Amino acid sequence: MSNSTIQPALEVKNLTRRFGDRTILDHLSFKLMPGETLVIMGGSGCGKSTLLRHLVGLMQPDEGEISILGKEITQMNESQLNLVRTKIGLLFQSGALFNSLTVGENIAMPILESSYVNPSIADLVVKMKLELVGLTGFEHLKPAQLSGGMKKRVGLARALATDPQILFCDEPTAGLDPVMTAVVDTLISDLTKKLGITAVVVTHDMTSAFRIASQMIMLFQGRIIAQGTPDEIRRNPDPILKQFVNGEADGPIPLRLSKDDYLKRLLQA
Amino acid sequence: MDFIPLIRRYGYWLIRGFWKPRYIRPNALFEQMTHVGVLALPSVAMACMFMGIVLVMQGAYQLQQVGAIDYVADLVGVSMFREIGPLITAVIVIGRSASSITAELGTMKVSEEIDALEVMGVDPVRYLVMPRVAAMTIMMPCLTVIGECLGLFGGALISSFSLGMDPYYYGSRLLQAVFLRDLWSGLIKSLIFGFIVGILACYRGLNVEGGAEGVGRETTNSVVLCLKAMLATNCILTALFYFF
Numbered sequence: 001m002s003n004s005t006i007q008p009a010l011e012v013k014n015l016t017r018r019f020g021d022r023t024i025l026d027h028l029s030f031k032l033m034p035g036e037t038l039v040i041m042g043g044s045g046c047g048k049s050t051l052l053r054h055l056v057g058l059m060q061p062d063e064g065e066i067s068i069l070g071k072e073i074t075q076m077n078e079s080q081l082n083l084v085r086t087k088i089g090l091l092f093q094s095g096a097l098f099n100s101l102t103v104g105e106n107i108a109m110p111i112l113e114s115s116y117v118n119p120s121i122a123d124l125v126v127k128m129k130l131e132l133v134g135l136t137g138f139e140h141l142k143p144a145q146l147s148g149g150m151k152k153r154v155g156l157a158r159a160l161a162t163d164p165q166i167l168f169c170d171e172p173t174a175g176l177d178p179v180m181t182a183v184v185d186t187l188i189s190d191l192t193k194k195l196g197i198t199a200v201v202v203t204h205d206m207t208s209a210f211r212i213a214s215q216m217i218m219l220f221q222g223r224i225i226a227q228g229t230p231d232e233i234r235r236n237p238d239p240i241l242k243q244f245v246n247g248e249a250d251g252p253i254p255l256r257l258s259k260d261d262y263l264k265r266l267l268q269a
Numbered sequence: 270m271d272f273i274p275l276i277r278r279y280g281y282w283l284i285r286g287f288w289k290p291r292y293i294r295p296n297a298l299f300e301q302m303t304h305v306g307v308l309a310l311p312s313v314a315m316a317c318m319f320m321g322i323v324l325v326m327q328g329a330y331q332l333q334q335v336g337a338i339d340y341v342a343d344l345v346g347v348s349m350f351r352e353i354g355p356l357i358t359a360v361i362v363i364g365r366s367a368s369s370i371t372a373e374l375g376t377m378k379v380s381e382e383i384d385a386l387e388v389m390g391v392d393p394v395r396y397l398v399m400p401r402v403a404a405m406t407i408m409m410p411c412l413t414v415i416g417e418c419l420g421l422f423g424g425a426l427i428s429s430f431s432l433g434m435d436p437y438y439y440g441s442r443l444l445q446a447v448f449l450r451d452l453w454s455g456l457i458k459s460l461i462f463g464f465i466v467g468i469l470a471c472y473r474g475l476n477v478e479g480g481a482e483g484v485g486r487e488t489t490n491s492v493v494l495c496l497k498a499m500l501a502t503n504c505i506l507t508a509l510f511y512f513f
Contacts, residue, residue: 096382097382097385116291
């Protein structure tokens, strides 16, 4: 079968979102084929999480289209969107676990709510997903009893509970130690390479990004300034991209003011 | 989430729930009924009993001046069933349970738990709002009945000790003065209060923004809004029961 007959798992066309006078996402377009991992990079406040929220239907764009698994979601009603959402999973930056439920109940929830499933089957799936993220035996604890890193791993297990076709991750390795970061990266890689899951990962951990990505995009002030494979991104001479990828304090990304600008800002009324 | 879509979705799941009870989440409903109703019982009981005592004392003060002290039982009975019972119960439940619902849902909103539900394809209205509103609607009349009984008991207690009224005489005057219509009008008020307070508390909770400060602010706003809505509804219903 030629590539032209395989539809993209995710396709975004001219996505635009404004808040008042500010354009947060400015005519973004990209696509992702099944089994690939897209890493979305950018500085703090560049719109990465806003983009992710649009991709899972939590926000509606002002212009543009988003297609998930061939279905255009921006004009869907809530019931239609919920059908699409049964095929995706999202790992929130903070985990977003339900504090009134145990770890096991958190992971079982999407399984039990999506259709009627025997509770013993759900228990088995919970054990399998906890094994996957290295938290076997933790099903009876409450989220308040977990560390930040553990919460994130439980969040990942919950996102994977219904074996989604597309996995969205918002900073999956933030707050994890280097070993656990490598474990999560390996897990995401295995899911995409061995099980054919498509992944969209928002991160500014460059080590993780280059480890897992098959496609990368860099956002800056709401626009895509670089797009391509990890090798293409490394070779890209764009100075903003290079400053971000190399983690340099000085450069075209204006994080530090010049002496004159600093004095001007201090003396402004 | 806007108010009208919230009501619409609540109605949708209520109708669907009659065909497939699984959608109603009976365990969550019973848990909420315990939290909203059973645990509020001591506060409601105490408040209504004190109101019964106050009604007798305030009523006796006026009635004895016109030589109609015997009518104090009639006053307590009719007021308690038609007005004081449902009103005081609603005020206690608003202060205790509505604020708790708004704070809980607001905290879930700011920690992205509501978003997590939506991304899983679970409607937060079905999962969170329905059990709470249903519990509030069911338990408010139940609490009102118990509150009214204790209000009458409080009135009997103070009548006996302070006014020297024979408790049997108090009871017989009560039975003569109070009609079934008085009881039903109070319970219908309670039912409607329960629904309005529940839906408003959930509405404010689902629209919290701004972190912990937002949760605190909206919890206060929720209590004020529920009180205003309850008092306005009480006014309308009292007029309706009066004229019809």
